[in-house]
Every structure is written in C-alpha cells, then in structure tokens.
Amino acid sequence: MSPELQSPPLAQPRAPGDVRTEEMLLNIGPQHPSTHGVFRVVVQTDGEIVLDSEPHIGYLHRCFEKIAESVDYLKVTPYTDRLDYLASMCNNLGYCLTVEKLMGLQIPRRATRLRMIVAELNRVASHLLAFGTYGMDSGAITPFLHAFRDREAILKLFEIICGQRLNYNYVRIGGLAEDAPPRWLDQVAAFVDFFEPKIDEYDALLSYNGIFIKRAANIGVLPAATAISWGCTGPVLRGSGVRRDIRKDEPYLEYDKVEFDVPIGRGEVGTLGDCWDRYMVRVREMREACKIVRQVLKDVPEGPVMAPEAKKVLRPPKGEVYYRIENPRGELGFYVVSDGKDKAVRIKCRSPAFCNLSVLREIAHGCMLADMIMIIGSIDFVMGEVDR
C-alpha cells in the first residue's frame, strides 16, 4: 500500500485463475479528457482490476465560501453561478431561496413561475451535457453532437432572457433580474414541442443501443444503503431505486402544484443501481422537465418580477438557516449564518456532486480499469461545485 492510499483497506478481489499479475499505481488526471474537469484519481490496480482508488480534489478550489463572507448578500449570486456552471440558474435559485427564507421575503408570483421554467430548462440543458459526454465516455461521438445541437436552443432562450449563455446571474434575491421579453414564453413552448420527440431519438441512438448497454450495464453498482450512507442524492441516488426528490418531498416554488413523476432505476438491463440506471434516470428526467414546463406555461400571470423590499442593501435578521433544492445533480443546500449585518458570517454550500463523488471509491472497487471511466462519467459531477 502506498502512503497515498492509507484509508482503511477494502476486501481485495483477485484476477481469475492462476494468472500472475502485478500491482501498480496509476494516476488518472488532473488533466485527462475523461475525468470531466480537473479531477485526479490514483488507482491501485492488479492487472486490469481496480483494487482501490483515491480521489484527489481541490484543483479548482476558488474559496467561494471565503469570498461569500467578504461581499454583501446580493453580490454572492454571481459567484453561485460558478459553482455548478452547467446549472447556474438552479444555483442562483438555491442561494436566493435560502436568503429569502431567512428574511421572510414574499416573491411575486410571476417571478416564481418564471423561476420554475428556467430551472427546468436548465435541468434539461445539464442532463443533455451529461447524456452527450456519457456517450463519448463509452466511445460514441454522435450522441454528443445531437445533445449539443439541442442544448444550443436552450442556451439561446437563456441568452434572450438574460444576455448570458453560461453564467446567468438571472435569479436574484427577491425575484428575477428582469422580466422575460414579449413572446419569450411562446419560444419556450415551441422549444418544448421541438425537443420532446428528440428524447425518443436519444433512446434509439444510445439508451437502448446494444453496445452501450453492454458497456454501461452491471458495472459500478451502487446499493441503495451505500448511497444513503454516503449522502448521495439526485440521479445517483434515484438510479439505485430510492424515490427521493426534494421537489416532491419538500416542495419549493410551486412544484406541489404541478404533476410529474420521479423516475428511478429499476435494473431493467442489468443490476439495480448500475451505470445504465443512473444514465437512464437523467434521460427520463428530461421528459419530466418538459412536462413541468408545459404545465407552468399554462399559467404565468402578468405583474412585477421583483419584490420591492429587496432592492436596497439586504440585512437579514440574526439567525441561521438551511435550505435545499433539487439541482440536476442532487440536493443543493445552502447554510447561511447571519448576524444581522450586510455580510454573512458563514455561507456553506452543500454541493450534491461533492457527496456523490465521495462514493466513487466504494463503487469502483473491483471493476475493470476501462470501466472506471464509465463509472466516473455516470456520477456526472462538475468540479466547479465539488471544489467550490
């Protein structure tokens, strides 16, 4: 055992038969195309079998929490964009809802409905990237091009509404940065009509592709009990068959007023909780997101999008609050401690990918080295959020 791998040892699998193999340490990353960001993992292998793996994170640490203590509440929102940069709208939303809860702010209804639309569109955009890059991880380039073509349409919608394609800073404390332009809602409706049939294409192209199933099924099996102990949430948890979704269990915004299903893994093509199940939960969630957007579009009232009391410098009352929302990657929680001044004492971000990634060592144990890439891809983490 090298000094770098001093965590308690796992039971060691062996190569079958009397094959003579040699143990070695292999470093993957931090600059590696298949690690989805600057993520490094040191793998101890026995021939082709992974005996142990030690994730190393922190290459993208930008002191988000330290910065958040030194600027006032309104100025933290743009920094939350850069946490999970594939789901910036949802990050903005999580932070703003937390501060609004602490202050007891009431948000205009139009803002609430628009927030739901942008959050669900962002979920689709994020899952599209996960879908496309997961195809690439398994050796298929084409799905990635399809996914990016359709993701582009969402980015265009976001560009219209807030002028940005990646870091939106659109959801603000008290409401939204600005109202949606005229006819934007029609464009969203047109997008949903265009996009929903595409999901069938994705299924035909990748989900039920025989080669892909052989590649993704039965590897990286995450039992539900392990997932719960390690704090996994989102598609990683639901892929293991646990029906847990904050939008259903602790509804925020107006999610209790819309109908949608929470897809879970069922072990259709392999073992329950394998990479394919996690992948498939994301594809099915895109359908559900479309369903939600359609329902929200039916009732978007006219009116202001910003609470009038949120325009001055914010001084939330003394106290502390924890609030969480369902991000595309899982439960994004913010813990805010206020002492009544214009700057927070502490803002802690409980990022879903941080917890999801920590389970890697448990599920990669005993797999083939080539499957390691598939397992890393199936967790779908964003290092901006892991390292903060």
Next chain:
Amino acid sequence: MTRAEAHAAILAKFPDAIVRDGREGKEAGDPYLVVKAERLHDVVKWMKEDPGMRFEVLQCLSGVDYGKDLASVYHLDSWTNKVTVCLRVELPREKPEVASITDLYGAADWHEREAYDLLGITYTGHPKLVRILCAEDWVGYPLRKDYVFPKEYHGIKNDL
C-alpha cells in the same frame, strides 16, 4: 414527526448532553440544539439507530467561525419521518476537537476533512484527516476570521 417533536425526544433522552435549545432565542431561521462536544457521538448514534428516530442521512456538516468560538454544525435527515434536525457543537478556538462520526455516516468522511482543512477542527477517530481542498502544504485555516492571507505560495506572489 415535526422538528419540535424530534427536539423534545432528544432532550428527553439526553437531558445532560444538550447545552441549550436554539428555539429559546429570538433568532430568525431554523431552530437548533447545542450539544456538548464529548456527547455528540452518543447523540448522533442514538438518533441514527433508534427505531423511532431513524436519522439515516447526514445531509450537511459545516464548520463555522462565530468570531469567538468555532462550531461544527450537523444537519441530519430522517427520510422515514420526514424531518431535519440541526445539531451544533461549540468548540474552543484553542483546541477545537470533537469525535468523528465517520463510523456512522460515510458522508462524514469528506465533510469532516473539509471542516478540518478550512477551519482546523480536529475530528478524533477520522480514518484519514488530511486537507482536501487546499494543497497539502498549505499553512493556516482559511475560513477562520483571523486568517491572514499569505504573501506568497511557491513563488506565486499575492500582491494585489
């Protein structure tokens, strides 16, 4: 189960371990319980294993610097009973030390390493308490209020 009922159950079981009940204050936001550092592990273990409580998830673990004292804050979830409870352990600045709960929750592993890395809280019994976000040779604990930013790191100057 509501949060108040969960608090009452914990207070009834561990009357000597709870320093104060955050509901008594006039603060906004969520109520919390302040637990004695040496009894934290017992309280959490009971909360996890008691069939009536079943707090099966460690939702979040945060280190906080309140200026005078440090604190380790635990947000525990019971998905069975649909309730979240917040426990806070106040730790002296000179020797912030509390028992690790990695034996109860896998999630505590990285979270405790993070609180150690950024605030210098020692979790006794953690299998591998090393820095996680900062570099291994980083000096000091950045999230402490009295932290002084280094002027230089391996020849990279911080002269902004």
